[in-house]
Amino acid sequence: MRLRLAALLPLLFLLTVVGTTAPAHAANDTIDVVGTLLDNRDTPPKPVPGVKISVEESGAQIAEGVSDAEGKFSIALPGAPIDLLGKKITVKIDTDTLPEGTSLTDEKKTEYSVTIRTDGDIPIGYRIGPKADDSDELVRKVSQSAINGVFLGLLLALGALGLSLVFGTTGLTNFAHGELITFGAIVGFLLQDKLDSPFLLAALAGVVLSGVFGYANDVFLWKPLRRRGTGLLAMMIVSIGLAIFLRNVYQYIVGADSHQFTGVPLRREPWEIGSIDISPRTFWSAVICAIILVIISIAVQRTRLGKATRAVSDNPALAASSGIDVDRVILTVWIVGGALAGTSGILWGINYGFDYQFGFKILLLVFAGVTLGGLGTIWGTMAGSLIVGLMVEMSSLILPPELKYVTALVVLILVLLIRPQGILGRAQRIG
Amino acid sequence: MAAETQSVTAPGQTKENAILVADNVVRTFGGLRAVDVEHFEIERGKITALIGPNGAGKTTFFNLLTGFDKPDTGAWTFNGESLSGVAPYRVARKGMVRTFQLTKVLSRLTVIENMRLGATGQRGEKLLSSVFAPLWRDQERSNTKRAEDLLERFKLDAKRDDFAGSLSGGQRKLLEMARALMVDPELIMLDEPMAGVNPALKQSLLGHVKSLRDEGRTVLFVEHDMDMVRDISDWVVVMAQGKIVAEGPPDDVMADPAVVDAYLGAHHDTELSFEDEAKIVAEAEAEIEAEIAETEEQS
């Protein structure tokens, strides 16, 4: 940042010199406060002209301007940009000059305080339209957040099951689990990018290969380590090494940019149900998540393998002595867990986009879900993840959205304090 | 007949000079009442054995008395002082020190360091004085002397500078007992001191336990080996399914049909719940693990 500023100095000098002979460049010489006032009640939104906007610095007005016929305003700040850097200005809208019948959506938001950090123009947005009905607005916001939260929770649950099952059966706290989630999205993307494969095929292959990847994880790394008798803490640090390794290999392959899947057969344009927006893509993703979670629940409850998994989670030695092939159960858990993580990665990718490290970024949320529910229990993981999803989205009703993950992390710590065994976990016998 | 046996070996008898008195101590896991002791006393200066089938709740009872686990209800006193809700380290400082069923030696510390750690009231254990060796050097020297004497008594002096992790299972039991003595306890509680100890060492361990009583300490120990119990204990308490079912002098208790029932009945007469079974298996595993650990070290 500061490097750029330093580079800017000679450039500015050049501009002022050139500027005297070439006035056409003069526009670059100032910092402008810019924006467009539109009345959102109409579709397309209608420009709102003739509204007075002023700029103040420490209480004194330094510039003002009026919106034009297209609703646009551009207010040049006096002084060279280099002198303005670091200054704090306040932009005010004169609500009296709004045309009859229009008002700000949020009447209190008439002022914006901005600290000037770059020499670029400063965009300011005012929402003009009907005055929002506070109670309706609150209901809308709460229900929208709740819906977003449930969806996030379902995605997290899908991603977390593998982590939880692996912990339950082997005791490993796998910090490389985020990379299992990323794996699905990356494989799907590569198939699309390199082989032009249609989305559904790419997604399906992503899921299958994620399962294979889980298999490889166990067969080539964790099983040999278990055989050697490597301690759980040591394995946990190994998983950190694996996470760093994989994450950078991913970046090696797909770069640092964010990516999108192409040709997803689900619309993004939201359905408006009442005042709540739900995109069909999100909705169907949530349905897929829910179906998979139900299938897994039933499978764990009813099938032989599912029962064996629970037995191993409960007590590996007891399970082994009653004739269960513990290694086979663990391998299955890795395959299923990998495939679930991959699926969650792909669903995450089609809804939010993805990059090489998104799995790592959401890993702590996944941990929060798993821990909240009680490490290693299937129901707990699902419930915990849903709670985390809801909490993350709902917290942005009160807190700035950038802090929404913090809520989940703080709650995670509190839960560990009060009920280390999680909400649904059982207390263990000591000694 | 039944009434007569009851009078000799009835549970919850009061003692003339009790060092520890416990009332209504209950601990449940899930639905299972692991410990449900109405009244329990330990006679001062005697060796008391706590016996019972696997899963009877002996270790859990140990954990509760020493503060390592919290009971649902119950109160107990040591030398007249209440110990309910007291943290384990405070229990130890009051003079009631325990050992563990699965020995807890500090593997990557040497034998002598294990011993020194046991000494109480060390000035050098304060953060600020730790850097200034002159503040604690003399005390350290006298603690070391005491530790060496104990090691000699327990025939571990040859191992003085070895890592504790390199000791055999039996030697670990000895080290743990010797280390507990560094705390200078009034009541020493030994959780299965003989488990995993080879027969040659057993005899000397028995001698050590007796010598503890002879120096005026009170001993409570959990044991399965009936010969040992008969040999050294002054008083035997029998637990089954969390309750104390009988107590009395060794020979009377061994003759009590209720005790035989407790041992056989717990396994054969009643249907085992899943938790019971899991618990029994878990304890059996713990023993097997201990044995495996021992054979590995010996090889």
Added chain:
Amino acid sequence: MNWLDVLSGAVEQALGPQAMIYCLAAIGLNIHFGYTGLLNFGQAAFMMVGGYAVGALVQTWEQNLWLSILVGLLAAVLLALVLGVPTLRLRADYLAIATIAAAEAVRQVLGAASLNDQFGGQDGRFGFADDMKSLNPIEPGGVHFGPIDFRSYDFFIMIVGWSLALLLCGVIFLMMRSPWGRVLKGIREDEDAVRSLGKNVYFYKMQSLILGGVIGAAAGIMSGLATDNVAPSDFATDTTFFVYTVLLIGGAARVFGPVAGAVIFWFFLNGLDLFFDKATHDNLIPDWIMTSDQASLMRLIVLGLVLMLLMIYRPQGIFGDRRELAIDGR
């Protein structure tokens, strides 16, 4: 660029401010993890709190730098208490998750746009080290040892930082030889055993967390002073992971482990970076295999592998004695 440049560049990094900062952080972590067995995955938060206390107090609230450094160290004590009270009773793996979560929460709060005026958002704080710079006695031209060059201020920071590191090593050597150190090591081996001997384990763990945390904060402060900048990206989860790698290379529970670890870590990290950079530029590695962008990732790819292999084959570190220092089962 020639091969000598690769080597000298690697040596410069191995001795430079970055290595010194990671060494300090690892000395702190060594007290937690190496001696007490606390799986603290929030060391970056201690560094951040130290660095930010100094940066924000000087830049935002215009306080004296030296006073701010003192406050930075005290802030670490506070963080240790806040973090330790709930988490020190937890099992090792829960402690890891709780501390990593707490560290990330601290980072997101301090980097939040809504606290821009106080902590500068993603840009962080800068321009607060003037008083430190004014103390620099090294001549402005910098210092040169053959092909190895250090800038004047960097060299000054190195002298201060490495001296501090060696001093701390000395103090820790004395502490770990004492009965106090014995209790910590006992806790690492089996805390229930130590409890049964009448020691207040929780209290000792807290002392350990505070002491190591304050040293971590010192690392963060040195980082701020070295670059005259603190930003959220300096204190991400990966920072903690790198500190662990430094510690494990040198060997946990070894007094000079962090020093050796930091030097080796940065020698190879930068050496690899320069090597692959040169290899791609000189077309030793063709472009279709590796571009120069990708070359910059190689060092982290190798780092991840090294961390895994180290933990599997030499958990006691490069110089460690396996018998004594292998990190055991649980």
